[in-house]
Amino acid sequence: MSRRPSAVIGIVLGALALALFAPASLPVPAIRPAGAATASLDLARAAAFLRANQQPDGGFETAGFPGFETPDAVLALAEAAQATSSWNTASGRAAVAAAVHDGRSPLDYVDDLAETTTSAGQAAKLIVLVAAPLGLPPATFDPQGDAATDLVARMDAGRNVNGSFGPPGTLNATLYAAIAHPLIGRSVPPATQSLILAAQQANGGWSFSGDATGGEIDVDTTGLALQALAAAGVDPHTSAVRRAVAFLASNQLATGGWPAFDAEDPNATAVAVLGLTAVGEKVDTCWPGAGGVLAARQAADGHVAGPNDAFGVNTFATSQAVQAAGRRWLPVSRRPAYCPDDGYRLVAADGGVFAVRAPYFGSMGGVRVNRPMVWMATTPGGQGYWLVASDGGVFAFGDAHFAGSTGGLPLNQPIVGMAATPSGGGYWLVARDGGVFAFGDARYLGSTGALTLNKPVTGIGPTPSGRGYWLVAADGGVFAFGDARFLGSSAPTGALTSVVGIRAGRRADGYVYADAEGRAVSQGAGSSAPSERLPLNAPIVGISG
Secondary structure, three states: OOOOOOHHHHHHHHHHHHHOOOOOOOOOOOEOOOOHHHOOOOHHHHHHHHHHOOOOOOOOOOOOOOOOOHHHHHHHHHHHOOOOOEOOHHHHHHHHHOOOEOOEOHHHHHHHHHHHOOOHHHHHHHHHHHHOOOOOOHHHEOOOOOOOEOHHHHHHHOEOOOOOEOOOOOHHHHHHHHHHHHHHOOOOOHHHHHHHHHOOOOOOOOOOOOOOOOOOOOHHHHHHHHHHHHHOOOOOOOHHHHHHHHHHHHHOOOOOOOEEOOEEOHHHHHHHHHHHHHOOEOHHHHOOOOOOHHHHOEOOOOOEOOHHHHHOOOOHHHHHHHHHHHOOOOOOOOOOOEOHHHOEEEEEOOOOEEEEOOOOOOOOOOOOOOOOEEEEEEOOOOOEEEEEEOOOOEEEEEOOOOOOOOOOOOOOOOEEEEEEOOOOOEEEEEEOOOOEEEEEOOOOOOOOOOOOOOOOEEEEEEOOOOOEEEEEEOOOOEEEEEOOOOOOOOOOOOOOOOEEEEEEOOOOOEEEEEEOOOOEEEEEOOOOOOOOOOOOOOOEEEEEO
């Protein structure tokens, strides 16, 4: 996978990106619960740092790129001034107006910026970060009371036939425009939504340029894209969103933060938190370590330290950290909060499905089949699942699609497990000897078919990226392939003696396996084991999210 350029180039690109975005809006988001994930960040000290770095023109362009830092600093000052969980435009506007340097406030700076910008992206960004949260009409934006600027018209002027906004190669302009639309009482144009979805890379993320053929690890753009998709009303259970969540899961660092240029970065971490919140992820409870990362980076002077401090401390990281800490305004659109690991399903040998805090879409219980069921796999959005029988026959429910099977083929050993790819476009079947069969977009990455095993293989579980998988044996022995990492097993302890399968935790640093009695244990940091014990007519043969 390629990484984004260098830190210096990244700052320049970020500046250009910001120059491409701008804020707008009318309706104020309703109730915004304060985010506990970064609640320990001292917002008052952060705001004091911002005010201490205000420039004579009223703005905060400490990095020297006009229009880059000030819109985010404005929102941060307004966020830090909120006294309750509901957003108050008056208190936010008052806090911004009170920050004065040489007789000029940030409102003077953004007013002048709006009058001179011709960028659709910058206009959209001003709508999202300044006009809407401060209760200033975006179509007649005029904080100074001298000459009104129609930010909506300027954003619309940059709309292209294909649904993008701004010049080619600048996806962020389109993303901010999408986020701005519900704030001005509009729906995101279908062409814009389609363009954003089409720009998703194979790895599940988005890049600054919007090139779907690349493989950049661009957490900032991916977090912004999730906010844009939420603004467009995209179902958070769709494959595109779940692949993006898996991308963020696989790139979350052991510290709990996210990287830019291969180092933990507060900007990337803040935007990741906002993006995950937008699509309904409970960052506070479901994402290990994410909670304290930004607070841990706060220095004595209130600023949030980042790797770019080596080039001179600017306000950008602190502003975005405050936005992610409060989360009262951003994300402007958000899906109902849930935690995918809260629920799971178990399947019994007779094809009966037990859904625990998860949707039920049907089963093979009571249906005559050639061979007993041995496993189940869930689609990426959790709105469907497959059951597989010992002869490799596959049965699809909900939004699961049939992509092939080994039913009717001669097998050395019976099929014992199944796992779906992150896209939901394919799956793996695994046999008792560890032989692996790939269907759809699943890739064969190795097997234990030629090895002598202490106990037979009983299941397979993919990594969040889909570029690796684990096989688990009946004694809890684990075998890793592709980008899967071996993180230990229960084989030496005998904690479980009849393991039937394995599934990955939220990140690639954990997995859960279950036994025939419905007990489950977790291994590694990114997993949690279910504890329910269920009344069974037949032994449990599978566990799935």
